Amino acid sequence: MLSSTRELLETAQRNIYAIGAFNVYNLEGVKAVIGAAEAEQSPAMLQLHPSALVYGGFPLVSLCLEAARSSTMPIAVHLDHSTSADDIRMALDSGMLSIMADGSHLPYEQNVTFTKEMTQWAHEKGAIVEAEIGRISGTEDGLSVAEKEAKMTDPDQAVEFIKATKVDALAVTIGNVHGEYKSAPRLDFARLEKIRHLVDVPLVLHGASGLPESMINRSIELGVCKFNVNTEVRQAYMETLQQGLCSSSLKDLLDSMAATIEAMQSVVVEKLRLFGSSGKA
Ligand code: G3H
Ligand code: 13P
Ligand code: ZN
Ligand code: NA
Secondary structure, three states, X not given: OEOOHHHHHHHHHHHXXXXXXXXXXXXXXHHHHHXXXXXXXXOEEEEEOHHHHHHHHHHHHHHHHHHHHOOOOOEEEEEEEEOOHHHHHHHHHOOOOEEEEOOOOOOHHHHHHHHHHHHHHHHHOOOEEEEXXXXXXXXXXXXXXHHHHHOOOOHHHHHHHHHHHOOOEEEEOOOOEOOOOOOOOOOOXXXXXXXXXXXXXXXXXXXXXXXXXXXXXXXXXXXXXXXXXXXXXXXXXXXXXXXHHHOOOOOOHHHHHHHHHHHHHHHHHHHHHHHOOOOXX
């Protein structure tokens, strides 16, 4: 069934586990996430990056919403990393009730202005909003420790930001990065603990691909109740396709589709178990 992000996150937060939010791009991705949720009796989130919307538009949003509605599991559909009012309008107009208003690339005051405006608008439409302060990097390379820390979420600023913008969930930056970790990941748990102590909205950790079990568990203990996963699922898709085509084991379009779904579904199942949401539907 199509569920609200608020309900999924608040239930997870109360019961100390986390919801996996998986970036999807096509039918295979949607089937993989829903298939995994059903196999694991788990809630889950389908999320669309604006780059996926450029490619798939309304039909892709409709696919996600319909797949959620016809599933027996609680599934929410969310717009990830939207930096423009146009993307947010498109999502709200097409029936998505969960968005990330991402002003994290802006200077703090402009991030507040952007997020506040988008949140007010989304709330009028009955949607809920995730936002980010601090700036998650694409890679850790080339930054000094001081530069990395400057990009992390400041706990006191988080309090001020939530108060000023009225966002419903906060994405924190504590050393997490999108894509692969080029060296062993290092998360600033003391910072996370401080944030958790000061704010009560659900906390989100982006860049979950590449994080080991111990860090996932510690993050959940310290209040993270949504993890975003993109890279590992995409890699499973691409590797399966590449290997299958090179070895000629995939000869037909339908075989290729089925193989990519299976590969992505295995990754999603593994993540749902890791996040503790298996059996929680
Ligand atoms: O945040 C999600 C974007 O799609 C970036 O993902 O780090 O796998 O390129 P990526
Ligand atoms: P990864 O690509 O590291 O899984 O990050 C996903 C993400 O944060 C999507 O918003
Ligand atoms: Zn992200
Ligand atoms: Na990552």
